[in-house]
Amino acid sequence: MRKIVPRAKLDAWLTERLANHEDCAGSALKVQYLLQTPDHNGCNWSGDCNLSVGPNSDARHIAPIASAIVAEAQALFNLAN
DSSP, X not given: OOEEEOHHHHHHHHHHHHHTSGGGTTOEEEOOOBXXXXXXXXXXXXXXXXXXXXXXXXXXXXHHHXXXXXXXXXXXXXXXX
16 A cells, blocks of 8 residues: 655655665656546556756666656655645
């Protein structure tokens, strides 16, 4: 069962996980929108997150890391309405 969290807490979790990768310093991940109906896995927020790339980071390198973090978060969390 997913934990229900406010958007700010999920954004902080996503960004913190991204920051655990030294080559992602200064980057951030944020949820873009809540889904009207949960997806086929029961997640109620879009995996299309906003990725802000840090000043010394390469977007091509960070994108797959960010995707894996988002997939992990979608299995763990739902957004509070």
